[in-house]
Amino acid sequence: MNAPALEARNVSHCYGARKALDDVSFSVGRGKFCVLLGLNGAGKSTLFSLVTRLFALRQGSLAVLGCDLQREPRKALEQLGVVFQSRTLDLDLSVAQNFYYHAALHGIGKARANARTEELLNAVQLADRAGEKVRNLSGGQMRRVEIARALLHKPRLLVLDEPTVGLDIGARADILKLVRGLIASEGMSVLWATHLTDEIAGTDDVIALHKGKVRASGAVTTLLEQTGASDIKQAFMLLIDEEALA
């Protein structure tokens, strides 16, 4: 069975009377770097809260590598690595201690956790900071640590909610390069939420989300053909233009 890395079918979510997601359907192909593109308030974080089971899915279905999030939540969560928009590291603990805690939450023992921590910190070039308190790291370093931590239990889908928010240009480029490299080295799929079109590469897939609705999805080239735009930024602006759509 070759189910997509993530599949959303007719997902809707409301906060009271306000509809944050409206009949959202898309899929993230295996081994793909898929960008969830939307302005602030488009519904990206709501979607992340549903995928990570912080909120209950009330309408529609979500499946991670074929495991339905409601019927088989454990199997789905085992395959999912998450980097949230807000920092989720324990600032008073060291980098290694944060990793050990995360490993324990996934039932991974100390010996295996230590080996994997070393491997991952090497990959994000922070091996020499393992014993340091997270508080002492820079914003970019913390992000790298969070990404490495999300990979500790070897997930097959990594979802990141605006991971470059608040980072300088250099750190942003580093993070992007790192995650793109992971697709190749760890053989996984990525869902990358952002509002920045310059983070999109020509080979990526894009889901354009606006006011809770998927306006278009597919490969960058498809979206360019569909809109007749010369670049993805223009394509996105055309896609969210209410009057043009009307």
Place this chain on the structure above:
Amino acid sequence: MSYAAYAICLKGIIWREGLRFLHQRERFVSALVRPLVWLFIFAAGFRQVLGISIIPPYETYILYEVYITPGLLAMIQLFNGMQSSLSMVYDREMGNMRVLLLSPFPRWFLLLGKLIAGTLVSVLQCYAYLLIAYFWEIEPPPLGYLTVLPALLLVGLMLGSLGMLLSSLIKQLENFAGVMNFVIFPMFFASSALYPLWRVREGSPWLYYVCQVNPFTHAVELIRFALYTQFNPLAFAVVFGCTAVFMLGALVAYDPSRGLMALRGAPGAAA
């Protein structure tokens, strides 16, 4: 998931709570200073005002300091339970709660693990207090130090679950002041922690009834009797029942398919 994996997960949660506690030395000091202030100052001042007649489990006349010690132990646990609730609100804002809930282990297990970890920390605080109190001539029977342990564990779980339930209702950190005013103070003062209930009854019959239905009264009495190697069945039944109810409430509140989190949404995720 194997049993070994469950054990690793539980160990990890307890280890993190312990580590956080060690890192926050001021939290430990303030958790100890609070009851000691009551013991050294309040109890010393009140010694002459309040006469305590012989009431079970005591077999002789006792000093007021001896009387309020179980109440102060319960107070340590009350504050600890509420503090972990505060830390859960804080954790949720900081995102640590999200990390916990992303674990593939069942949610009830994760929350129970957090409760057990918080309870163990509060029990440590209680023993540190008992050690200092010993030098203040509060000397329960030696066996009492052992028999009080299950009582402290159960009371810790009850107050921790109450805190967890409240944490699911509190949306922001600022609202914690409300918890102080509407939960901690009324629970503590309308109980048998500071004065025996027969004394309360003489002063105000209605307050006596309030104290009777306050689960904290029963928590104090369970600890009081256990510290003197006795078992109080009524107190046990109430504390046990309340623990079950609060825990169930907390688990439901944090369940994504039914809970309040789903209805209301968590901070930072409304966009």
